[in-house]
Amino acid sequence: MIVSHVNSLTYQDGHQEVRPIVRGDPPDTARVKAATATLKSEYYTLPESLTVLLQLLVSDESVSLRQLAATQARTLVSKHWKALPAGQKPQIRQHILQRTFAEEQQMVRHGAARVITAIAKIDLNDGEWPDLFDTLVQAAGSQTPRHREVGTYILFTSIEALEEDMTAKIPQLLELFGKTINDPQSAEVKINSMLALSRIAILLDTEEDEESLKTIQDLIPQMVAVLKAAVDASDEDRITQCFEVFQTLLGCDSAVLNKHFKDLLQFMTNIAADTEADEDARTQAISFLMQCVRFRKLKMQGLRVGEQLTLKCLEIVTEMGDADADDEEVTTGRSALALIDVLSESLPPSQVVVPLLQNLGPYVNSPDPDRRKAGILALGTCVEGAPDFINTQLHEIFPLVLRLFQDPEDKVRRAALDTIMRLAEDLAEDLGKEHEKLMPALVKHLDTAMKQLAGPEDTKNMDTIRACCNAIDALVDGLDEDVLQGYLSELVPRMSKLFTHPDFKIKAAAIGALGAIAASSKQGFAPYFEQVMTALSEYVRIKDSEEELDLRCTTCDAMGAMALAVGAQPFQRYVRPLMEATEEGLHLDHPKLRETSFLFWGNMAKVYKSEFKPFLEGVVKAIFESLESEESELDVELGEEAADLVGKEVTIGGRKVKVSAFTDDELAAADEIEDLDGMEDDDDDSDWADLQAVTAVAQEKEIAVEVVGDIVTHLTRDYIPYLEKTVETVLPMTEHSYEGVRKGAIGTLYRLYAAVWALQPDEIQKWKPGLPLQQKPTDEVVKLGEVIATSTLALWNEEEDRATVTEINRNLAATLKLTGPSLISNPSNLTSLSKTVLSLLNKQHSCQLDMGPFDSTSSPDELDPGVIESSEYDWLVIDTALDVIVSLSHVLGPSFAEFYKLVDKSILRFASSSESYERSTAVGVLAECIRGMEASVTPYTSSLFKILMHRLQDEDAGVKSNAVFAIGLLVANSEDEREIGKNFNT
Numbered sequence: 001m002i003v004s005h006v007n008s009l010t011y012q013d014g015h016q017e018v019r020p021i022v023r024g025d026p027p028d029t030a031r032v033k034a035a036t037a038t039l040k041s042e043y044y045t046l047p048e049s050l051t052v053l054l055q056l057l058v059s060d061e062s063v064s065l066r067q068l069a070a071t072q073a074r075t076l077v078s079k080h081w082k083a084l085p086a087g088q089k090p091q092i093r094q095h096i097l098q099r100t101f102a103e104e105q106q107m108v109r110h111g112a113a114r115v116i117t118a119i120a121k122i123d124l125n126d127g128e129w130p131d132l133f134d135t136l137v138q139a140a141g142s143q144t145p146r147h148r149e150v151g152t153y154i155l156f157t158s159i160e161a162l163e164e165d166m167t168a169k170i171p172q173l174l175e176l177f178g179k180t181i182n183d184p185q186s187a188e189v190k191i192n193s194m195l196a197l198s199r200i201a202i203l204l205d206t207e208e209d210e211e212s213l214k215t216i217q218d219l220i221p222q223m224v225a226v227l228k229a230a231v232d233a234s235d236e237d238r239i240t241q242c243f244e245v246f247q248t249l250l251g252c253d254s255a256v257l258n259k260h261f262k263d264l265l266q267f268m269t270n271i272a273a274d275t276e277a278d279e280d281a282r283t284q285a286i287s288f289l290m291q292c293v294r295f296r297k298l299k300m301q302g303l304r305v306g307e308q309l310t311l312k313c314l315e316i317v318t319e320m321g322d323a324d325a326d327d328e329e330v331t332t333g334r335s336a337l338a339l340i341d342v343l344s345e346s347l348p349p350s351q352v353v354v355p356l357l358q359n360l361g362p363y364v365n366s367p368d369p370d371r372r373k374a375g376i377l378a379l380g381t382c383v384e385g386a387p388d389f390i391n392t393q394l395h396e397i398f399p400l401v402l403r404l405f406q407d408p409e410d411k412v413r414r415a416a417l418d419t420i421m422r423l424a425e426d427l428a429e430d431l432g433k434e435h436e437k438l439m440p441a442l443v444k445h446l447d448t449a450m451k452q453l454a455g456p457e458d459t460k461n462m463d464t465i466r467a468c469c470n471a472i473d474a475l476v477d478g479l480d481e482d483v484l485q486g487y488l489s490e491l492v493p494r495m496s497k498l499f500t501h502p503d504f505k506i507k508a509a510a511i512g513a514l515g516a517i518a519a520s521s522k523q524g525f526a527p528y529f530e531q532v533m534t535a536l537s538e539y540v541r542i543k544d545s546e547e548e549l550d551l552r553c554t555t556c557d558a559m560g561a562m563a564l565a566v567g568a569q570p571f572q573r574y575v576r577p578l579m580e581a582t583e584e585g586l587h588l589d590h591p592k593l594r595e596t597s598f599l600f601w602g603n604m605a606k607v608y609k610s611e612f613k614p615f616l617e618g619v620v621k622a623i624f625e626s627l628e629s630e631e632s633e634l635d636v637e638l639g640e641e642a643a644d645l646v647g648k649e650v651t652i653g654g655r656k657v658k659v660s661a662f663t664d665d666e667l668a669a670a671d672e673i674e675d676l677d678g679m680e681d682d683d684d685d686s687d688w689a690d691l692q693a694v695t696a697v698a699q700e701k702e703i704a705v706e707v708v709g710d711i712v713t714h715l716t717r718d719y720i721p722y723l724e725k726t727v728e729t730v731l732p733m734t735e736h737s738y739e740g741v742r743k744g745a746i747g748t749l750y751r752l753y754a755a756v757w758a759l760q761p762d763e764i765q766k767w768k769p770g771l772p773l774q775q776k777p778t779d780e781v782v783k784l785g786e787v788i789a790t791s792t793l794a795l796w797n798e799e800e801d802r803a804t805v806t807e808i809n810r811n812l813a814a815t816l817k818l819t820g821p822s823l824i825s826n827p828s829n830l831t832s833l834s835k836t837v838l839s840l841l842n843k844q845h846s847c848q849l850d851m852g853p854f855d856s857t858s859s860p861d862e863l864d865p866g867v868i869e870s871s872e873y874d875w876l877v878i879d880t881a882l883d884v885i886v887s888l889s890h891v892l893g894p895s896f897a898e899f900y901k902l903v904d905k906s907i908l909r910f911a912s913s914s915e916s917y918e919r920s921t922a923v924g925v926l927a928e929c930i931r932g933m934e935a936s937v938t939p940y941t942s943s944l945f946k947i948l949m950h951r952l953q954d955e956d957a958g959v960k961s962n963a964v965f966a967i968g969l970l971v972a973n974s975e976d977e978r979e980i981g982k983n984f985n986t
Contacts, residue, residue: 039072047083050076054092057112058099066103070111077118093119093129101139101150106188109150117157124165133158133169140176145186152180152192159199167203174200174215181222187233190226191241197223198248206255217259220249224260224267231271231281243284250291254299254850262303265292269305272332273312275319279332286313286335293339293346298850301869306343306351310378311359313340317374318363322411324463325377325418333374337381344385348869353386357393364400369409376404376412380419386872387426388917394427398434405441414464417445421471428478435479439487442468442475446494462503469495469509473516484517485524491517492528499535504547508554511536515558518565525565533562533574540581543588553596556582560603568607575604579615586622591696595703598623602710613718619711620722626704627729631697702740705730709748716755726752727784731791739801746795746804749788750811756781757819767820769893769932771830777822785823793832797839802847802877805840809880816887824891833884834902840881841906843870847877875918882907882925889932897936900929904940911947916956923951923959927966934973941976945983 043049053076056069084092096119100112116132123129136158139151155173159166166173177197183189197219206213227242246264249257257264271277271285289309293300300306313336320333327334343352356378363375379397383390390397401423404416420438423431431438449464456462472491476484495517498510514532518525539555542548559578563571582597601619605612708726712719719726730752733745757765760778768774776782796808812833816823824830839845870878885903889896907929910922926944930937937944948970951963971980 044072044076047080050080051084051088051092054096054115057108057115058095063105063108066105066108067111070108070115074111074115074118077115077122081119081122089123089128093123093132097135100154101147103150110153113150113154113157116154117161120158121161124162137172137176140180140189145183145189148180148183149186149188149192152177152189152196156192156196156199159196159203163203170200170204170209170212171215174212174219178215178219178222181219181226187226187229187235187238190229191238194223194226194242194245198245198252201249201252201256204253204256206253213255216256220257220260220264224264228267231277234278234281236278236280239278239281239284243288246288247291250288250295254296258299261296261299262305265289265300265303265305268292269309269312272336273316282316282332283330283335286316286332286339290339290342293342296850297346301347301351304351306347307355310340310343310352310356313337313343314356314359314363314374314378317378318368318370320373320377321370325415337377340378340381341385344382344871345873346385346871348871349386349389350869353382353389356382357397360400364404369407369412372404372407372409372412373415376401376419377415380415380422383419383422383426388872390423391427391430394423394430397423398431402434402437402441405445410460413445414467417464417467417471421467421474424471424474424478428474430478432475432478432480432483435475435483435487438475439472442472443490443494446472450494450498456502462506465498465506466509469498469506469513473509473513476513476516476520479520481520481522481524484521488517488521488524488528492532496532496535504551507539508551511539511551511554511558515554515561518558519561522565523567525562526570529562529566529570533559540578541584546590549588549590549593552585553590553592556585556596556600560600563603563607568611571607575608579604583618583622591700594626594700598626598700598704598707602707605711605714609714610718612715616711616715616718620719623704623708624725624729626700627708627733629697629701698736698738698741701733701736702738702744705733705741705744705748709744709751712748712752712755716759719755723752723756727787731787734791734795739804742795742799742801743804743807746792746807747811749792750815753781753784753788753823754815754818756784767822767891769821769891770895771821771825771892773822773825775820777819782822785819786826786829789823789826789829793829793836797832797836798846800846802873805845805847806877806880809840809877809884813880813883813887816884816891821891824888830899833888834899837881837884838902838906840878841903841910843874843878845877848874869915870918878910879921882910882921886925886928886932889929893932894934894936896929896932897939900933900940904943908943908947911951916954916959919951919954920956920958920962923948923962923966927962927969930966930969930973935975937970937973938975941970941974941979944970945979949983 043052050073053069053073057066057073060066060069096112096116100109100116103109103112120129120132124132136151136155139147140155142148142151155176159173173196177193177200180189181193181197183193197216200212201216204212204216223242223245227239227246230238230242268285268288272282272289274282316336317333317340320331323329323331323333325334325337340352340356360375360379363371363378366372366375379401401416401419404412405420407413407416420431420442446465446468449461449468452458453461453465476487476491479487492514495510495514498506501507501510518529518532536555536559539548539551540559542552556578559574563574578600582600585593585597601615601623604615708730712723712726727749730745730748733741734749736742736745757777760781764775764777766775777785792808792812796805796812799805799808812823824833836845840848885907888899892899907922907925910918911926913919913922926948930944945967948963948967951959952967954960954963971984974980
């Protein structure tokens with residue numbers, strides 16, 4: 001016994017209370033919960049409870065009870081350890097260590113190890129238990145495998161928990177784990193060593209401790225060997241632990257992995273492509289490669305591994321067989337498609353899409369339908385990441401897609417349909433030019449599936465019907481009104497017929513497609529409007545199931561689109577009932593329905609403008625309730641298996657969530673008492689439900705803040721009473737943890753400024769270029785502009801999300817063009833703007849960089865951000881930054897020359913790019929800069945003539961056209977007659 005006597009709480013008391021929970025047969029849920037509450041309220045508040053739990057941990061016969069005791073004791077150490085009598089502590093420490101070294105059950109050993117670590121965290125700070133570290137090091141080098149397992153694991157948990165206190169011991173620990181990672185008898189010791197090394201890598205200061213950095217780098221191959229052994233042995237648990245270690249290392253200073261990064265990529269690629277390996281190992285290898293692309297994009301790009309990864313993934317996709325690409329189950333084939341998606345978005349087309357297209361022929365022309373399916377799926381997966389490049393190849397791609405859409409194999413046709421939908425979503429206008437071939441094929445495919453549909457169990461044809469509706473939904477967005485008019489008589493009856501289909505997803509797909517048809521056909525939809533609204537009316541109030549609520553969302557969205565199509569008068573009689581229905585939707589505990597309500601109100605504001613005023617007060621009230629709703633910080637409590645995540649933040653559906661250790665007040669979900677009976681953990685399910693709810697709140701705020709922008713734009717005068725509160729509420733949202741909310745807030749703030757600007761007298765709105773201001777706005781506008789500019793420019797400089805930076809670029813460029821220089825009249829704002837634009841042009845902005853510093857061992861051509869190729873989304877950031885420069889040239893006029901000298905080299909570099917679209921854009925920007933500077937362009941005449949005359953010989957017609965225009969402006973504005981004469985011999 002650890003102690004012979006406890007005053008107010010005895011070993012028998014706690015034992016009697018806990019034992020039925022873990023040994024009851026059958027389990028009694030009510031009794032379990034009652035016992036849990038009793039333990040928390042009556043026992044765990046007393047310091048003696050810790051002593052009893054520790055006694056159970058070291059002496060009870062039941063494995064489950066020992067595990068429970070370890071879990072609960074760890075949560076109580078921080079509360080009660082200091083309160084225990086000092087004379088008892090040495091004996092307790094000794095007993096726990098001895099029992100842990102002797103423990104046969106791994107989970108109990110790990111639980112006890114964390115109890116020891118929790119105690120040590122307190123003792124070491126108080127100068128107690130000084131010999132613990134030496135004891136653990138000695139155990140880790142013991143001749144007994146069990147002792148090595150326990151010693152290495154407690155050292156791992158100690159490094160994890162004590163962090164800075166262990167920093168001084170890093171060299172000694174590295175020497176130890178350099179030996180234990182090669183343990184000849186115990187795989188557990190090797191895994192523990194890897195876990196410990198990953199924690200050391202987090203703590204390591206790579207610049208100050210180069211020797212330790214080199215040691216860790218030299219151990220990477222041995223860590224790879226441990227993973228390989230786990231994969232060869234098909235040891236699922238150890239495979240997962242090893243991959244978690246490498247994921248952790250990927251998040252450390254880039255120097256840790258740089259030395260072996262290329263070899264590590266090859267190793268992971270080999271696992272992913274190994275058809276003999278377990279699927280779980282293969283999918284985790286692909287997941288690691290995806291994280292490499294996200295966190296080491298520039299390194300990956302410099303190593304030029306995109307082509308190899310793309311082609312390996314293409315081959316892996318052939319394994320999908322009859323499985324659909326959009327199923328939720330994680331498989332190797334679907335993971336490979338996800339990696340292609342990430343590669344196409346993150347790397348230049350030359351490294352992903354080009355090699356894919358070059359190697360596509362043997363797949364799409366293969367007699368094997370699985371290979372044809374793989375080829376067309378991989379092609380479709382690339383569209384979103386590189387739409388501009390895909391568009392340049394559409395004349396060759398479309399015939400191929402259309403051919404496979406008529407393939408004799410259903411799974412190939414289905415894959416081609418998926419690709420058509422992706423093309424239509426991102427290239428609707430260009431794909432729409434092929435409507436004469438594509439629309440009849442889609443209708444025929446839809447008719448065939450509807451005719452062959454054998455009932456609710458015929459999932460194949462039901463999936464096809466939904467996919468055809470979704471493809472039509474996307475395609476019609478790119479059709480002109482007059483073109484779509486010719487298809488209405490075919491499409492509307494077919495979609496309307498599906499309204500009554502028993503499957504809710506088919507109903508929703510058809511209704512969504514009809515909403516898109518209405519939005520694109522505009523007044524052409526008028527003849528069908530009343531009939532369709534009548535048919536849809538029964539779905540506006542349904543609410544008896546989750547499926548009904550989902551369908552209600554789709555219906556209201558479609559009706560909003562129809563209102564925009566037919567206009568105010570025809571839709572008038574539906575407004576009030578729908579406003580009542582959408583208001584009711586706010587209270588049905590369905591996040592998507594709340595978003596639908598806000599979107600519908602935004603559409604009504606667009607259609608009715610000031611006539612929407614009677615609803616404005618209620619609408620604003622509901623939206624502000626959403627914007628001001630609480631999003632409490634959520635700590636996710638996980639079990640022993642997820643201990644490596646403790647203290648980290650993960651992003652789930654846009655919500656950053658901190659993964660924490662067990663709190664004092666709540667038991668960790670994975671270790672709840674109920675778990676020990678093998679019962680389902682209701683609390684765990686509810687935790688994840690809460691997590692989804694928090695995510696839904698963030699997504700709802702994104703929609704709500706965007707709708708505020710719609711309302712402000714279309715009801716500006718009526719909205720004036722709410723302006724001040726709107727600014728106060730929306731401004732802090734620019735710092736929200738979810739990038740969607742940040743983007744929505746930024747857009748709304750700039751729309752608000754533009755709307756208020758338009759309320760000024762005409763003579764003030766007619767601004768003149770240059771600083772200081774020649775026409776000052778009203779005091780209210782100046783104040784509003786200063787608040788918005790100061791906050792968003794500060795965010796702009798530090799924002800790490802690429803899409804958010806792009807959104808700021810767009811809004812700032814458009815607002816400057818509309819409102820002139822007043823927004824940047826404050827010198828500090830102009831200075832901040834200059835700094836950020838220059839960093840974007842030089843690809844040195846935080847949204848353009850990998851985690852950690854560049855690899856100094858790589859060649860400049862690999863990693864120099866000034867010369868490296870851009871993915872399309874990377875270029876979009878630069879392209880919109882160039883739009884800001886163009887707007888500045890307009891609003892600053894001749895004084896823009898001072899700003900131009902900061903960016904001229906960057907723009908000229910893009911004008912000499914190997915990519916025609918970069919050259920064309922840059923030359924066009926030069927033309928606009930010349931126009932804005934007028935005569936002050938004179939000092940730059942020579943350098944501009946040099947590049948522009950060279951671009952006159954460009955192979956791209958667009959570049960040449962822009963060069964001609966720019967030269968004309970340069971001749972018209974420059975006063976350097978000598979330089980002009982040199983370039984125009986007469």
